[in-house]
Amino acid sequence: MLSFTSPPHLHHSLHLPPPLFFTKPTCPSTTQPHHHHHRHLIRLRRHSTIPNSINPFQQQPPRTLFPGGYKRPEIKVPNIILQLTSQEVLNDESVVGFVDKAVSEHVGIVVVNGEGGSGGKLYEAARFLNSVIKDRAFLMIDERVDIAAAVNASGVLLSDQGLPTIVARNTMSDSRSESVVLPIIARYVETSNAALEAADAEGADFLILRLNGDVLPEDLIRMSLNHIKIPIFLSVDTFGDGNHFDAAVDLLKLGVSGLVLSLKDLKLFSEEKMKKLLYSVNVENMKKEEPTQISETFKMSSVMNGSVRDNTVAGFVKLEKREQELIETERSLLLGVIDVIRRAAPLMEEVALLTDAVSQLDDPFLLVIVGEFNSGKSTVINALLGKRFVKDGVVPTTNEITFLRYSKVDSYDPQHCERHPDGQYSCYLPAPILKEMIIVDTPGTNVILQRQQRLTEEFVPRADLILFVVSADRPLTESEVNFLRYIQQWKKRVIFVLNKSDLYRSSDELEEAIIFIKNNVKKLLNIEDVLLFPVSARSALEKKLLASSGVLGDSDRQPASSQWSANSFNKLENYLYSFLDGSTTTGIERMKLKLFTPVGIAEQLISSCQKTKREECQQSKEDVVLVNDIINSVEEYAKTIDRDSISWKRRSLSLIDNVQSRVLKIAESTLQLSNLDLVSKYIFKGEKSTPMPVTASIQNDIIDPAVSEAEKLITEYTRWLQSTNAEKGSFYRESLEKRWPSFVDHLNQNELATSGFLLRKHETSIKVIRNFNAAAVAKQFEKEIRETFLVTFGGLAAAGLSASLLTSVLPTTLEDLLALGLCSAGGLVAISNFPARRQRAIDKVKKTAGVLAHELEEAMQNDLLESASSLENYVKLIGKPYQEAAQDRLDKVLGTLNELSVVEKDLKTLQTEIQNLHISQ
Numbered sequence: 079m080l081s082f083t084s085p086p087h088l089h090h091s092l093h094l095p096p097p098l099f100f101t102k103p104t105c106p107s108t109t110q111p112h113h114h115h116h117r118h119l120i121r122l123r124r125h126s127t128i129p130n131s132i133n134p135f136q137q138q139p140p141r142t143l144f145p146g147g148y149k150r151p152e153i154k155v156p157n158i159i160l161q162l163t164s165q166e167v168l169n170d171e172s173v174v175g176f177v178d179k180a181v182s183e184h185v186g187i188v189v190v191n192g193e194g195g196s197g198g199k200l201y202e203a204a205r206f207l208n209s210v211i212k213d214r215a216f217l218m219i220d221e222r223v224d225i226a227a228a229v230n231a232s233g234v235l236l237s238d239q240g241l242p243t244i245v246a247r248n249t250m251s252d253s254r255s256e257s258v259v260l261p262i263i264a265r266y267v268e269t270s271n272a273a274l275e276a277a278d279a280e281g282a283d284f285l286i287l288r289l290n291g292d293v294l295p296e297d298l299i300r301m302s303l304n305h306i307k308i309p310i311f312l313s314v315d316t317f318g319d320g321n322h323f324d325a326a327v328d329l330l331k332l333g334v335s336g337l338v339l340s341l342k343d344l345k346l347f348s349e350e351k352m353k354k355l356l357y358s359v360n361v362e363n364m365k366k367e368e369p370t371q372i373s374e375t376f377k378m379s380s381v382m383n384g385s386v387r388d389n390t391v392a393g394f395v396k397l398e399k400r401e402q403e404l405i406e407t408e409r410s411l412l413l414g415v416i417d418v419i420r421r422a423a424p425l426m427e428e429v430a431l432l433t434d435a436v437s438q439l440d441d442p443f444l445l446v447i448v449g450e451f452n453s454g455k456s457t458v459i460n461a462l463l464g465k466r467f468v469k470d471g472v473v474p475t476t477n478e479i480t481f482l483r484y485s486k487v488d489s490y491d492p493q494h495c496e497r498h499p500d501g502q503y504s505c506y507l508p509a510p511i512l513k514e515m516i517i518v519d520t521p522g523t524n525v526i527l528q529r530q531q532r533l534t535e536e537f538v539p540r541a542d543l544i545l546f547v548v549s550a551d552r553p554l555t556e557s558e559v560n561f562l563r564y565i566q567q568w569k570k571r572v573i574f575v576l577n578k579s580d581l582y583r584s585s586d587e588l589e590e591a592i593i594f595i596k597n598n599v600k601k602l603l604n605i606e607d608v609l610l611f612p613v614s615a616r617s618a619l620e621k622k623l624l625a626s627s628g629v630l631g632d633s634d635r636q637p638a639s640s641q642w643s644a645n646s647f648n649k650l651e652n653y654l655y656s657f658l659d660g661s662t663t664t665g666i667e668r669m670k671l672k673l674f675t676p677v678g679i680a681e682q683l684i685s686s687c688q689k690t691k692r693e694e695c696q697q698s699k700e701d702v703v704l705v706n707d708i709i710n711s712v713e714e715y716a717k718t719i720d721r722d723s724i725s726w727k728r729r730s731l732s733l734i735d736n737v738q739s740r741v742l743k744i745a746e747s748t749l750q751l752s753n754l755d756l757v758s759k760y761i762f763k764g765e766k767s768t769p770m771p772v773t774a775s776i777q778n779d780i781i782d783p784a785v786s787e788a789e790k791l792i793t794e795y796t797r798w799l800q801s802t803n804a805e806k807g808s809f810y811r812e813s814l815e816k817r818w819p820s821f822v823d824h825l826n827q828n829e830l831a832t833s834g835f836l837l838r839k840h841e842t843s844i845k846v847i848r849n850f851n852a853a854a855v856a857k858q859f860e861k862e863i864r865e866t867f868l869v870t871f872g873g874l875a876a877a878g879l880s881a882s883l884l885t886s887v888l889p890t891t892l893e894d895l896l897a898l899g900l901c902s903a904g905g906l907v908a909i910s911n912f913p914a915r916r917q918r919a920i921d922k923v924k925k926t927a928g929v930l931a932h933e934l935e936e937a938m939q940n941d942l943l944e945s946a947s948s949l950e951n952y953v954k955l956i957g958k959p960y961q962e963a964a965q966d967r968l969d970k971v972l973g974t975l976n977e978l979s980v981v982e983k984d985l986k987t988l989q990t991e992i993q994n995l996h997i998s999q
């Protein structure tokens with residue numbers, strides 16, 4: 079059992095249109111939105127006779143690789159034509175086995191003739207042969223173009239008196255309008271003239287030269303061979319005995335393309351002989367190094383490519399072989415796809431669908447019967463099987479997916495069922511139809527039990543062909559419509575069965591229902607041709623049961639309605655049987671559908687993976703951008719903190735300014751002549767005296783408190799720096815952690831190493847303050863004052879000067895000067911120097927303050943820059959793993975996307991190959 083979390087929604091997840099991304103970073107985008115595909119596909123189907131479900135992406139793929147849209151049949155020469163009569167085929171059961179073996183060995187063409195018997199017998203024999211031969215050899219019908227067309231044979235063999243070649247060709251072509259392989263028209267001839275005429279004028283594909291009598295007219299043969307460019311086969315009465323074998327070898331050596339053998343003749347030719355025959359000719363021909371009998375139509379391959387020995391299957395390019403090769407290619411490709419998907423999306427459970435489909439690539443075709451509860455699925459299946467196997471027979475239940483497989487009648491246990499661990503059943507039944515296809519019975523949909531519906535839905539992708547059973551009493555219910563929509567998501571081929579048609583009272587009613595269903599399905603699936611078979615499965619089954627029990631001898635005794643139902647069921651069966659025959663168009667279609675099933679699943683899975691991966695890619699790109707943005711934004715931060723620091727600087731500068739102006743004020747008021755009284759006792763006593771009160775007051779009252787205030791301010795400032803850093807740092811860390819929590823764990827170790835950056839103290843500015851020596855400054859100041867006075871009054875006997883007198887008369891400097899000028903002319907010069915000295919002292923104060931202010935400001939800036947760069951380093955360090963992880967994730971997702979697009983491309987190539995399966999390469 080495949081387990082899905084919610085299978086009915088499966089298609090939602092798979093079919094959403096690709097998301098609209100931001101425009102900046104560009105992850106690879108979807109080339110085409112998915113929801114258009116179905117429409118595409120269906121339109122193509124409508125136009126092309128070759129179903130185009132294989133490659134929905136290609137707009138209008140060529141019908142074939144060949145320009146004309148047709149392919150000529152290919153045949154290897156030399157070859158053996160087996161001639162059979164309808165009687166042999168129908169009356170002798172052993173013939174089947176013999177033909178089966180013959181076509182898998184040396185026989186490339188089988189001709190069947192009616193021997194003047196009824197056309198019906200010939201038809202029956204031909205149909206039978208067709209199903210045995212499949213595409214391993216060409217089946218040709220003797221004379222009867224109509225029958226050849228009816229059984230979809232490869233061609234006809236016309237007698238001298240038969241239809242003109244061109245008429246036969248046209249008739250065959252018309253009837254095989256769906257086939258891309260041209261019909262083969264061959265002609266019997268008995269004379270060289272007839273041979274020439276048939277080859278040149280009529281355009282036959284090959285000739286059979288019919289010879290009577292014991293003597294082989296070598297001249298005739300040589301003549302024909304020289305002039306005729308199409309293959310010539312020889313038909314001689316008896317070849318079987320030893321003499322004739324040698325004669326046959328000689329003929330082939332002459333250049334004849336092959337021999338026509340009857341059943342009897344062929345039986346006489348041992349395997350050994352046959353090999354020798356064909357091989358000797360090959361060797362002979364290779365020696366000649368020129369292809370004999372190669373014509374426009376017939377390409378010689380075995381002669382060119384090697385001996386018969388390593389190519390035991392003489393005959394034609396085998397479709398089945400080609401199919402086998404494709405299966406192998408497909409298998410290895412899909413295993414790769416599974417691997418890619420598993421790595422890309424480990425959680426995608428649907429991959430089980432693909433693994434199942436791949437593991438069953440070799441299995442026969444899966445015909446899946448679906449329908450609502452009680453629509454008659456079981457009855458339809460039983461009618462197909464010809465016996466009541468399902469439900470009331472051996473098969474116990476349809477509550478599970480049940481595979482009905484073939485088992486030989488004579489096998490040990492012809493009818494038995496096995497239950498697989500996943501809940502699915504396999505039942506082995508001896509019903510002929512199962513030889514070629516596995517019929518899968520599914521639980522009815524629209525039942526109360528959701529589980530059953532899901533089982534069926536889950537199985538839909540696995541189907542090669544779906545038989546949708548609709549019941550006449552409720553044609554196309556809403557839930558059926560929904561289910562159909564779901565089927566359509568998987569691009570499945572669906573054929574419809576309108577069961578219980580016997581319930582309609584008149585053919586008008588039936589017709590009405592058919593039209594109703596067809597119209598609705600057309601609209602729903604957007605297709606032109608809806609294949610719908612109205613049947614009565616019950617009466618078809620009853621009739622088969624009666625027939626097999628032998629009770630029913632004469633079909634005329636049947637009521638008319640029953641006759642109708644049998645016929646209509648026949649049509650369905652014929653359609654299905656045509657799938658068995660690889661040489662028919664439907665047969666080729668069967669192979670294609672079969673090969674396409676896993677490809678379709680893979681496609682869906684890949685596109686769903688791509689969708690999520692593209693989103694992830696987008697996300698990763700955004701992450702990369704974002705993490706870089708975050709980290710780079712730290713530089714921005716330096717600017718803001720710079721701005722914020724201005725007020726700190728302003729405060730410290732104004733502090734200095736304040737001190738300066740206070741000191742200046744004191745200096746100004748001290749440095750006045752009128753203060754001479756006050757200061758003289760300090761000044762003239764020399765430097766060793768006690769400090770002047772004024773300097774003491776400057777140091778104690780102004781500078782010291784200012785310094786401690788500055789210290790406090792700067793401490794606060796550095797603390798502020800530190801805490802803003804810590805705050806910012808953790809802000810960055812948190813925003814990274816919050817955005818990408820998955821990285822946090824492995825980053826913790828880093829934390830220790832990095833946090834040092836944040837804890838670092840920045841002390842340049844505090845050092846400036848601490849180095850500021852208030853006492854020295856005060857002392858310097860006092861010295862200035864002293865010198866100012868000394869220089870002014872220096873050598874004068876200042877004692878004579880009545881300072882108090884001066885003071886009382888002259889309060890200002892200017893007055894001082896005037897007064898001094900008046901009082902003592904001798905002292906004038908000196909006194910006139912006083913203001914300059916005073917100015918010098920003041921300037922010194924200013925300078926000291928200015929230097930300090932400048933130093934402090936620089937130190938503060940330095941601390942700030944250091945702090946900002948610590949933060950920057952911190953953020954870059956903690957951001958680095960995020961950056962790396964985001965980049966790593968992006969690289970990975972881009973890698974995955976790349977892988978996906980590689981397998982997607984490979985799948986497309988494979989699809990084209992499947993599409994061209996019928997064209998040998």
Ligand SMILES: Nc1nc2c(ncn2[C@@H]2O[C@H](COP(=O)(O)OP(=O)(O)OP(=O)(O)O)[C@@H](O)[C@H]2O)c(=O)[nH]1
Pocket residue numbers: 449450451452453454455456457458469476521522523577578579580581613614615616617
């Ligand atoms: N009139 C008529 N009745 C039919 C026909 N085919 C089936 N039935 C009846 O329809 C009923 C359901 O048939 P089943 O074959 O069991 O249907 P089913 O779809 O397998 O049913 P579930 O397995 O329960 O989903 C039975 O009573 C059949 O006899 C038919 O062609 N005509």
